[in-house]
Amino acid sequence: MSPDPFVKEEWTNKYIFTTTKKAKMKGIVFTEFLDMVEEKFGYEVVDQIIEDAQLESKGVYTSVGTYKHSEIVQLLMNLSDTVKVDPNVLLKEFGIYLFDTFLKTYPTFFTSVDNAFDFLESIDKHIHVEVLKLYPDATLPKFLSERFDDNSMIMTYISDRKMSALAHGLIERSIKHYREDYSLEIENISEDGSKVKFIIKNNS
Ligand code: HEM
Numbered sequence: 001m002s003p004d005p006f007v008k009e010e011w012t013n014k015y016i017f018t019t020t021k022k023a024k025m026k027g028i029v030f031t032e033f034l035d036m037v038e039e040k041f042g043y044e045v046v047d048q049i050i051e052d053a054q055l056e057s058k059g060v061y062t063s064v065g066t067y068k069h070s071e072i073v074q075l076l077m078n079l080s081d082t083v084k085v086d087p088n089v090l091l092k093e094f095g096i097y098l099f100d101t102f103l104k105t106y107p108t109f110f111t112s113v114d115n116a117f118d119f120l121e122s123i124d125k126h127i128h129v130e131v132l133k134l135y136p137d138a139t140l141p142k143f144l145s146e147r148f149d150d151n152s153m154i155m156t157y158i159s160d161r162k163m164s165a166l167a168h169g170l171i172e173r174s175i176k177h178y179r180e181d182y183s184l185e186i187e188n189i190s191e192d193g194s195k196v197k198f199i200i201k202n203n204s
Contacts, residue, residue: 017076017087017162018192023069026138028101030061030072036097037075041083049078066137069161088165095169103177116178117153120171120200121145141167151202156195164196171198180204 038046050059053074057067080087103110109127113119124143131138141159148154155171157164168186175182181204187197 017073018160019068019070019073021068021070023161024066024137024139025069025072026063026135027061027065027067028063028105029098030057030067030075031063032098032101033072033075033094034059034061036094037079039097040093041079045079045082048082049075052078052082066135069139091163091165092169092172095166095171096173097169098166099170099173099177110177114178116175116180116182117147117150117200117202119174119178120153120155121147143167153200155198155200156189157198158195160194162193164193167196167198171200175200 034046037049053059053071055071055074057071061067076087076090079085079090083090106127109122109130110119113122120143124145128140128143131140139161141157141161141163144156144158146154146156157167164186172184175184180202183201183203185199185201187199189195189197
């Protein structure tokens with residue numbers, strides 16, 4: 001078998017995503033990612049990024065399946081190489097896209113609260129807890145939230161997967177969904193990208 005592509009030095013030096021051979025990821029992330037690629041760049045690019053990768057799944061995913069986390073990293077890096085866009089920019093775009101899928105698939109998570117702060121707080125306290133009941137093999141990030149007053153909040157993303165750009169897109173889109181005027185600042189609090197602070201202020 002060929003070596004795992006994720007030990008490639010040029011990647012580990014250049015980009016911060018890390019994965020292990022054992023790490024898994026839910027199929028919904030793959031099916032949505034490929035749908036986004038098709039919608040934004042066309043099916044030829046989907047074929048290209050699958051062809052350029054070494055995938056145990058052969059690029060065939062179902063939303064309820066579970067696949068190697070390293071496959072999403074390969075697909076993302078191949079997309080970045082193909083369309084010449086920074087992988088973190090693409091990952092953030094994917095967060096925005098994924099929000100709309102979650103909104104359609106799990107509408108009650110969004111209607112049970114009526115403002116962005118309560119929604120963002122509910123990700124760790126409620127949404128991801130329910131996700132874990134549904135998919136016990138899911139690997140979810142930790143979000144610590146601190147509310148200072150009605151107008152400011154800090155959410156700290158903690159995950160060895162270092163996919164805070166995905167969280168960035170999801171958070172930004174969540175704020176838009178509740179139609180409030182917020183500003184969002186990002187602060188990397190660990191050099192490797194596994195801990196990132198999102199400082200959210202309500203300007204309205
Ligand atoms: C209805 C809403 C949501 C659902 C159903 C949901 C579900 C999921 C699922 C199934 C995964 C994949 C886990 C795995 O493959 O093992 C995931 C990962 C993730 N979710 Fe959520 N999620 C929701 C909302 C959000 C929101 C609003 C954020 C924004 C902060 C967020 C942040 C993340 C991140 C960053 C990951 C990637 C894993 C990591 O970084 O460690 N999720 N979520």
